Amino acid sequence: MTGRVSFQTDLFGRHDPEEEKNAGSITVPLTSNKASRDGSVLFTYGASLKKSIRFRSGCFFSRPEAKLPKYMGTPEFAFVRELIAEWVGLASRRKTAASRKKVREVLSRIWNATDRILLNKGVNLASAEYRLPLIKPEGRVYNLNQVFAAVNAEYFDGALKSRITWSSRTGGLSFHTVRRDPLSKEQINIISISRGYDFENCPLYAVSGVVYHECLHIAIPPQVINGRRVVHGKNFRQRERLFTHYQEWIKWHSEILPKNVRVMNRVRKNGEI
């Protein structure tokens, strides 16, 4: 479906800056949540899907169709939907070693972006609706309980209360969530740390850095400012820099962590985990 337009708004009336850039007399596809931007993949939504996507290849007469979780129909997910269209395109083609690798990369981008969007919307990723994480603080290299205790004592006078676990997700995302204990109704903080930090090549300051960052989310809860949920506000960023090895951690996080995550995904795929 295409139209001659000055610029397009999507179904929810929000401007897409990418399309506004392409504005003018050129023909651009209409953005909707019913199909990918180029119209090559159709989208349907299922309320029962939480953390999975399905697709049906197209035949001669029909385009491939992907079924997504219902929450992915909103404007924030436009970018994720494009990635899903890319995934469908790759997954429908004949498989080679290179295309399999690309499929894994695209899938991991899809779920990392999804986690980020849901977290920014304040969705509790640890809630039963998504997935209840098992608490596994003991890793191959680091015991997170020890790291948390040291960070808590050094930077928070031991005042923070949280459970901490290595994350079961394959992406490099670490996050903090709050759950309510079903019995006591008490609030429970859960910090999940990417297993990309549980490597021999990870210095103690790096794993301490990410634990410190997640601890700060407990100390400085998200605020709603002008209707927007601010997670990493100015105050947060200022306090984040008080971490002794801040620069070294950021460097490690951006340079080494992605490599470890790739190794993890490879190992997982070969069935060694």
Ligand SMILES: [Zn+2]
């Ligand atoms: Zn954060």
